[in-house]
Amino acid sequence: ELAKGINGLDKIVLRQSRFRSAEVYLYGGHVTSWKNENGEELLYLSSKAIFKPPKPIRGGIPLCFPQFSNLGTLESHGFARNRIWEVDASPPPLPTYSSPNAFVDLILRPTEDDLKTWPHNFEFRMRVDLGSEGELTLTSRIRNTSADGKPFTFTFAYHTYFSVSDISEVRVEGLETLDYLDNLKNRERFTEQGDAITFESEIDKIYLSTPTKIAILDHEKKRTFVVRKDGLADAVVWNPWDKKSKTISDLGDEDYKHMLCVEAAAVERPITLKPGEEWKGRLELSAVPSSYSSGQ
Numbered sequence: 001e002l003a004k005g006i007n008g009l010d011k012i013v014l015r016q017s018r019f020r021s022a023e024v025y026l027y028g029g030h031v032t033s034w035k036n037e038n039g040e041e042l043l044y045l046s047s048k049a050i051f052k053p054p055k056p057i058r059g060g061i062p063l064c065f066p067q068f069s070n071l072g073t074l075e076s077h078g079f080a081r082n083r084i085w086e087v088d089a090s091p092p093p094l095p096t097y098s099s100p101n102a103f104v105d106l107i108l109r110p111t112e113d114d115l116k117t118w119p120h121n122f123e124f125r126m127r128v129d130l131g132s133e134g135e136l137t138l139t140s141r142i143r144n145t146s147a148d149g150k151p152f153t154f155t156f157a158y159h160t161y162f163s164v165s166d167i168s169e170v171r172v173e174g175l176e177t178l179d180y181l182d183n184l185k186n187r188e189r190f191t192e193q194g195d196a197i198t199f200e201s202e203i204d205k206i207y208l209s210t211p212t213k214i215a216i217l218d219h220e221k222k223r224t225f226v227v228r229k230d231g232l233a234d235a236v237v238w239n240p241w242d243k244k245s246k247t248i249s250d251l252g253d254e255d256y257k258h259m260l261c262v263e264a265a266a267v268e269r270p271i272t273l274k275p276g277e278e279w280k281g282r283l284e285l286s287a288v289p290s291s292y293s294s295g296q
């Protein structure tokens, strides 16, 4: 269902039941909302988010492509998150997870200007699928459609902002003992200790070659987010904490307490595609009640 969002921007509303729903803006191909069967919002979206190109939307699931962060010559996190995507009328076949159908296929192709800064023709297709159990699946397919015979290389992330009740009560499981690059220490490489990740200060780490399943346990809400990823080796964990938050104008000063970014990503080993080749990267999110309680 196509609808008008904030500032008249087009959005697609996916609905599975009265409350189970998701919203995707064509601006950025950006998922801004994901609600469970009780109508509770599962993604963090900043109340100060600016829904106005070229400023990317703060919260939800920004797409970082063709460059994660400032790891190259492009603007930080690339340009896919601040371009207007189109609905893809004839996507190549892909299995659907939702029944009844609640999915949309989007496509992004480079503009003339994009080709000046990143001279590679591509088709970036993304399906957003809201399943009957409320799970949200994003499947990206990126194809090199260049006629010049040249390969291209990119890095990528689903920069997902989860909504959490209290960041200091949250723990992340699945990243223990892994190597990571610490973005707060010149991307130096370290090894994580054996315990689940907890939060008491700013964090900006790129965990390398992680398992395909990561869990975010929200003790206070008694909710666990399960992140499953495919084709995306790494996982970025980010929370700006108090000081950094104050430097981010479209983020409320106290919002860091209620958000956590856990991002399925391909960073350490960039993806290279020859003409005609396609890469696929899949993210599946589910939110389940958890029996986890402190001390267990």
Ligand code: TA6
Residues within 6 Å of the ligand: 056, 069, 076, 077, 159, 183, 204, 236, 237, 238, 261, 263
């Ligand atoms: O994924 C973490 C990160 O790259 C951080 O370094 C932080 O700057 C964040 O993304 C947000 O970036 P943005 O460009 O959206 O302000």
